Amino acid sequence: MDNREEVREFLTSRRAKITPEQAGLPAGSRRRVPGLRRSEVAALADMSVEYYAKLERGSLAGVSPAVLEAVARALRLDDAERAHLLNLAQAADGSDALTRPRRRASRQWTPHRSLQWTLDAITAGPAFVRNGRMDVLAANRLARAFYADLYATSHNQANLARFNFLDPASRRLYPDWDTFADVAVAILRTEAGRDPHDKDLHDLVGELSTRSDEFRTRWGAHDVRHHGTGTKRFHHPAVGELTLAFEGLEMAAEPGLTLTVYTAEPGSPSEEGLRLLASLAATQDAAATTTEPTTTG
Numbered sequence: 052m053d054n055r056e057e058v059r060e061f062l063t064s065r066r067a068k069i070t071p072e073q074a075g076l077p078a079g080s081r082r083r084v085p086g087l088r089r090s091e092v093a094a095l096a097d098m099s100v101e102y103y104a105k106l107e108r109g110s111l112a113g114v115s116p117a118v119l120e121a122v123a124r125a126l127r128l129d130d131a132e133r134a135h136l137l138n139l140a141q142a143a144d145g146s147d148a149l150t151r152p153r154r155r156a157s158r159q160w161t162p163h164r165s166l167q168w169t170l171d172a173i174t175a176g177p178a179f180v181r182n183g184r185m186d187v188l189a190a191n192r193l194a195r196a197f198y199a200d201l202y203a204t205s206h207n208q209a210n211l212a213r214f215n216f217l218d219p220a221s222r223r224l225y226p227d228w229d230t231f232a233d234v235a236v237a238i239l240r241t242e243a244g245r246d247p248h249d250k251d252l253h254d255l256v257g258e259l260s261t262r263s264d265e266f267r268t269r270w271g272a273h274d275v276r277h278h279g280t281g282t283k284r285f286h287h288p289a290v291g292e293l294t295l296a297f298e299g300l301e302m303a304a305e306p307g308l309t310l311t312v313y314t315a316e317p318g319s320p321s322e323e324g325l326r327l328l329a330s331l332a333a334t335q336d337a338a339a340t341t342t343e344p345t346t347t348g
Contacts, residue, residue: 054142054247055109061139061244062107064273065126066092073127095125111143131241135275138244160305162189170194176295176314176325183242183307184252185211185235193325196332197287197313200224212239212255216263226284226292236269237276244275246307283313289331290324 067086071078076091087095093103098121106114106122119140123133162170162180170178170191177194179187187194187201187209200220201207207214212235215221215228225231242252259266278299285293295313302308315321 054139057244057247058109058111058139058143059107060271061135061273062122062126065128065132066107069127074125092122092125096121109143111140113144114140131237131275131277134277135241135244142244142247160188173312174329175322176312178310178312180302180305180308180310181211182309183238183246184249184255185213185238187211188308192332192336193329194313196289196328196335197285200288210255211235212259212266216259216266223288224285226286231283232265233269233274234276234278236266236272237274238278240270240273241275241277287324287328290328293321293324294319295321295325 066089067084069086071082071087071091074087074091074095076087082088089104089107090100093100096103096118098118103122106118111119116137119136120133123136126132128136166180167189170180170189173191174193177191177197179190179194179198181187187198190198195202198214200218200223201209201211201214203220204218207218215225215232215235221231222228239252239256242249243256246252256270260270280296280298282294282296285295287293293315295315297311297313300310300312302310315325
């Protein structure tokens, strides 16, 4: 798969974000581009203008790590953007097929019993496993109650990005909806650079681009990020406002999958809210069990 267009748009968008002042260069009075010129990036990276222009046209195949680092330094890329540039270069020369662990399609993957036991052992906060497309593949009871709106309609297909952009319920669950939207797109863009051959991801991006102006605009920004830890605000329909910390842990046994756990500050109203939600979930599960029809044989 030729990723020249992806490389070109990523490098161009990063160049446009840097002002001459940020790069320690004179701004001048006849500047026509919003950020740095190609010649300025080339000078900062200590390479010819012709060579940098070739890179920005999408020709990353065979480029050395030293050159990639020089470009990353000139464009002031953060850690996530540097990793994305490296992934794009690996995809361009085919080395990603050799270095990237083989991943299973979400439709064929089921959690090992021990993983589900581990998730179920986490009772104080929502815990779930997702892939880079943001499909929720496994969850504990509290996560299923926490994301009740996600599971409420089959159209979401247990996908957090689809829920974020296509389900109006997401704007109720996420008070800071724009921030969640930015994060979702950045995660998908990062995954697209890491695994450009993922047909399910291409299909998801195509669907969201067609059905959501908000997604399409963000996708065109080419922003990427590492999403490992932080704090988020939620408004849960059953228990109200929650402020939760999260940790995202890459699963060594299942490359490409992330275990996310949400927790609340001890003694906080949010911790009490999670306790209440856990109690409600347990009551609902118990009620569902008692009302299941019995069979006789």
